[in-house]
Amino acid sequence: MNKLILSITLLSYAYFSVGQVINGTADMGAGYANDVYYSLTDGVVQTSSNENWDLAFSIPTISGEIRINDGRGAKLYLYPHDDINGWATVDTAGLNEWNPLYNSDEMWESTAFNQYMADILDQGWGIYNTITHNVLGDSIYILETIDGNYKKLYINDLNTTSGIYTFVYADVDGSNEKTATLDKASFAGKQYGYFSFVTDSVVDRDAPMGSWDLLFTKYLSRVYNQVENQIVTGVLTSGFSGNAKAENVDISQNNWWNYSYDSTINLIGYEWKYLNYQTFQWELTDSLCYFTTDTNGAVFKLIFTGFEGTSTGIINFTLEQLGQLSVEDVDLGIEELKIFPNPARDQITVELKGENIRNNMEVQIMNLSGQVVRTERIDNLHFHQTHVGNLEPGVYLISIGNEDDKVVQKIIVQ
Structure with missing residues (x-):
């Protein structure tokens, strides 16, 4: 299980901007015939039939x-x-x-x-x-x-x-x-x-990589009290985000920083709903919410509010942006940070802007298991390039800073 060392290590320089609550809908269609690719910031990106491939x-x-x-x-x-x-x-x-x-x-x-x-x-x-x-x-x-x-x-x-x-x-x-x-x-x-x-x-049925965060889909999973894996309807994440599950809580609270963030793609999964075998109606699990990040480091609270079942395949939920990982409170003198291209194939460029950028900084690239795969000293305080072509394609965390302060962002290597 991969753990993202994101929320705790960034607390000293994260700021919080509570936004409006957005009502979201994923329409999978009758019989859950479609997959819905959903962006936390842009909504539905693409809807594709899940009955046209093997x-x-x-x-x-x-x-x-x-x-x-x-x-x-x-x-x-x-x-x-x-x-x-x-x-x-x-x-x-x-x-x-x-x-x-x-x-x-x-x-x-x-x-x-x-x-x-x-x-x-x-x-x-x-x-x-x-x-x-x-x-x-x-x-x-x-x-x-x-x-x-x-x-x-x-x-x-x-x-x-x-x-x-x-x-x-x-x-x-x-x-x-x-x-x-x-x-x-x-x-x-x-x-x-x-x-x-x-x-x-x-x-050709996928939404472009990096354009979506949540996939509403049908998949095979372990189900409690079942010997064999079962087909379920739920949510898988892109693998480029961190996710946390808050159970038995007051879901009005926004203390997302208290949780460990996990890149496991089924952490949101399917257990936010259950079938009431007395009424044979779908019901939502009480006192449950999720915290999830997008590829830009924005933290959202996800609460499911409705599940209509196989007749329509409609899933309702709310999203609220709780915070945005920022460099403004980091004592590195960085006023603006750009990392491009992202996704990248061969090399990435780190561009720093600020009048009082600190010396003795380095760039570290880590995989989602926390393993450092590259460390380089920054010699040019405003411009640094690093080669990523020999890295296994996937999502990485790139850290810029020194022993006392770091800025962390995500990059995708293709």
């Missing part, structure tokens, strides 16, 4: 995470009897006794296809080649698609130079074999590119 291929990373549409019933099984060399003789006898593979609902990077990794080069579905830098497939899978059909498939490779995934699939008896490709370049700026076995085609 596989989601990671775009920013080189390791090739691949998710399944488990929220719509897709199931994945690793073929236990042979590797890719046994493609022609696949036998699904005993399939019901095989263990299904699931996406994690705690982090986007842990997927159904990336299970059973033996070492750092093993990506689950294939092995990273240290010479060609491509990922070469070695595993056969059986996929139950969202429309209930079964396919056998293997990921042939991910060419990290061209950015093209190549995969082969067929009916389980070997008929209707096809080879398909998904080109990352067609999904630039997106988190995933999608593929549908119903239409045998790629699908």
Whole structure:
């Protein structure tokens, strides 16, 4: 579980500007047929059908995470009897006794296809080649698609130079074999590119990375008192934010700084509502609110106010901006700070403005586990560039300052 060292370390120089309460709505449609991408500052960014895809291929990373549409019933099984060399003789006898593979609902990077990794080069579905830098497939899978059909498939490779995934699939008896490709370049700026076995085609359905904070969706999750994972309707976060859950509290209070912020994407999740089995009506969990941040460091309080269920798929909530992480109260002489581009691929520029900027400052880049991955001294007090091209794509915290005071912002490396 990743912990964001954000709220406590920034207390000495955060200021609070209580804003108006905004009434928000996410309309998923009847049967929760749509995913709703929501920005804390801009509202609904995009609404996309969640019934038009089976596989989601990671775009920013080189390791090739691949998710399944488990929220719509897709199931994945690793073929236990042979590797890719046994493609022609696949036998699904005993399939019901095989263990299904699931996406994690705690982090986007842990997927159904990336299970059973033996070492750092093993990506689950294939092995990273240290010479060609491509990922070469070695595993056969059986996929139950969202429309209930079964396919056998293997990921042939991910060419990290061209950015093209190549995969082969067929009916389980070997008929209707096809080879398909998904080109990352067609999904630039997106988190995933999608593929549908119903239409045998790629699908572009994601909102751009960095444009949304909350995803109202259906997904597979552990449910209390249930042996098997269950499909739930709830909220997953982008992974670029910190989130805190305040239970059994007076939800009128705004003491967001008292909580530990977590980047786990299912922290908001689905348990803010429950089904009353006496009235068979959905009810909201009492005395519960959430605190969540956007990519710019603004802190919001989220309170759910309505859930209409499968008939309409409408979810109502309120949002209130409670504070904004700022550099104004930091004793570094910084009057204005810019970090660009963000997201970045190769390098970032730190631009500082102020008449009395302190000496002896450094730039530190940390991952969301708090591990420092880069430290550099700032020699030019107004302008500093640092290389990020060799960092694993994802979200990082960048710290500018000295031992006594620091300014922390988030950056996205693509």
